[in-house]
Amino acid sequence: MDEIDLSELNLSEKEQKILESAISIFSDKGYNGTTTNEIAKKAGVAEGTIFRYFKTKKDILSSILVHLIALISSKIALHSVEELAKEAEGRDIRWFLNKLIRDRMSLVNSLFPMLRVVLTEATYHEEIREALYKNIIVPANNLFTHLYGLMVEKGQVRDDLPSDVVFKSIVANIASLIFQKTLFPEHFPDEDTDKQIDMTINIILTGIEKKGVK
Amino acid sequence: MDEIDLSELNLSEKEQKILESAISIFSDKGYNGTTTNEIAKKAGVAEGTIFRYFKTKKDILSSILVHLIALISSKIALHSVEELAKEAEGRDIRWFLNKLIRDRMSLVNSLFPMLRVVLTEATYHEEIREALYKNIIVPANNLFTHLYGLMVEKGQVRDDLPSDVVFKSIVANIASLIFQKTLFPEHFPDEDTDKQIDMTINIILTGIEKKGVK
Amino acid sequence: MDEIDLSELNLSEKEQKILESAISIFSDKGYNGTTTNEIAKKAGVAEGTIFRYFKTKKDILSSILVHLIALISSKIALHSVEELAKEAEGRDIRWFLNKLIRDRMSLVNSLFPMLRVVLTEATYHEEIREALYKNIIVPANNLFTHLYGLMVEKGQVRDDLPSDVVFKSIVANIASLIFQKTLFPEHFPDEDTDKQIDMTINIILTGIEKKGVK
């Protein structure tokens, strides 16, 4: 989990290096378990330099939050989903959902270290939670609602479920898959991941109940 | 999140007080964000007293892990699930799953502070992960596999899904519901929770795909 | 170095046990490196019990000093030296000195743990130094002066040396032998000790200069 890349944000080289190092180590040891000295060493700068770019250690965390929101807002929300919607035209719903979920998974995967840091700290700080809620959860949910609405119109999915419950269920399953792979890599070999994704999507679409029996 | 109750473990009054305080504050601020001074104050003992019961601060965490595993092993695994299996006889599968999930949710809810502490730290420590995997995940999965097998035999559920994928999906949805309620209580009022549970179970059982269309 | 025996002092069983344990551990780890808890455990009493017999930890040290002085004063000073003086009558000076030194060595050896503790702490505390000086060094030196005077009278030893310088030289050599054996037991096997004592006495008596050459 070391390949954090913040180059698309317009940061000075040092600031970027510091942020990337901080994300990487925060992700490994947690915010409070990480020292500014470690960050400096990994970033290849002097400890004092950190405090030229970030007034306090806490500011590094805030900065990660801000950048995470920026990255997600720009990438996730807008761009590729619209495209997907177009691509979805005339396609099988399974094919579409599969693509959507895999797409989101790869995005989340690429941002995983930042997300892990921010989500863990969100646990302890109301402000972070609110920022995430307002800037990520709500827009993402709105987007999904829109997409789901289209699918309902086309008769592809049930119309008796609120889109936000469906959304949460999908998010929960994606998160679950990612956590499994991250926390227990040895128990979840890569070759199994694809099958798991397929089956998880299958469950979400079809449910686990035996058809025709009921 | 203050209603931790460890009275069923046979601990001395002080040890119990210290553990309860530690769980409560660790849960709020994280292990590294909590000082032994805070724990002592909340427990109403001298700071030195903590170290009569726990050699190091880290030992408090280990003790929480051990007790969590003991509590879950004893309660969850054995007792109530067997009962549920009997109760399930001749009942509607939906009714049964609903009961099962609600039962597990209330258990997890009651252990939530401990779980939160341990899961957060599991993120950083391999040993904790392994302990959880071996003592909770594997046994719980085995149990579910057993239960699921019975349901397959009765023709209540699909026989083309590996039980562990189903298990993970259910766990993910339960976890998601609990996290929502805990992290964003203001956005998820209690009266909605019941409906959400119902619909989540509905999705797991039926899927989101429109029947008859396919 | 565990066979401290204070039974000849009239102490209650517990007090004796505590003192013996304290001497043994102080001797191994030093006064400041020893905890009252360790002493209690080794003595087989509760930690609180120590403070019934000794107001403070420091009092244990003082007590050791007092007992050491008592033991040395009674045993060394009076008793056996007088006897030796009698035995010395008409004997070879070498035989006598050999017996004297071996006798003193075995005494010092038996009191070694106490001595080590007290001498080490004497390094840090003026009062201890003064107590040792007044109660041990001065009387012992007086005694030796007396003995040496007799030997001078009999023409057995040189009459141009102050007895206290001779005394110190003998003490230094005895102390040296004991320290070697204690600190580097592996480098000073027991079978060598006897030869070393013989030769050390030989040096003190004869010197290292080649006779007849000068």
Add this chain to the structure above:
Amino acid sequence: MDEIDLSELNLSEKEQKILESAISIFSDKGYNGTTTNEIAKKAGVAEGTIFRYFKTKKDILSSILVHLIALISSKIALHSVEELAKEAEGRDIRWFLNKLIRDRMSLVNSLFPMLRVVLTEATYHEEIREALYKNIIVPANNLFTHLYGLMVEKGQVRDDLPSDVVFKSIVANIASLIFQKTLFPEHFPDEDTDKQIDMTINIILTGIEKKGVK
């Protein structure tokens, strides 16, 4: 005992100050009786600064040991003894030994605080003992053996004594003189020291036995 001077070792100013303060206070109160706070105050630095230079308090002690060995190895062993050997050519053995012993005494005196600290702690720690044995005792003994061999060849000293026994006897007497002066300065006025040294050397060379009588 405050005139420790470590300037010949190439240490940063602060490191030197800290070491000198530590030696001085360790020497007065012992390692365990000294707090890092005291050392910092005496050195005129913040307590935290100590730990920039020494990972732990124990490391200060190790550092003292290392520097002591370095100082003794460089100074004692090589340089001045070789010179002495040359100076000794054609000189009276008494004059030579006198010079040698006085020379060693002044060296030991100048290193006395370090030596005291290290020797006291050697009492408790095997590793320190071994380091001293290997790096100081063995080389010094070898050196003396060499020197003594030369004196034997020239017929200046007895050839029936093992050099290491002679060596230990001399060391014991030097150590004794220094300890007397240090522990009981009021009982051993400076003007006596010279006479004592002379007579101690006299004893070592000539022994205490009356000549011609035997």
Add this chain to the structure above:
DNA sequence: TATGAATGAGAATTCATTCAT
């Protein structure tokens, strides 16, 4: 008397932050 749990003052150590160079 004896106990040992509890205490709290004090010790070593850490680390975010500052600031002179």
Add this chain to the structure above:
DNA sequence: GATGAATGAATTCTCATTCAT
């Protein structure tokens, strides 16, 4: 701007001593 030595407040942990039982 960048550095990294220095700081000292805060933190974990120790231990002699007390005291209720």
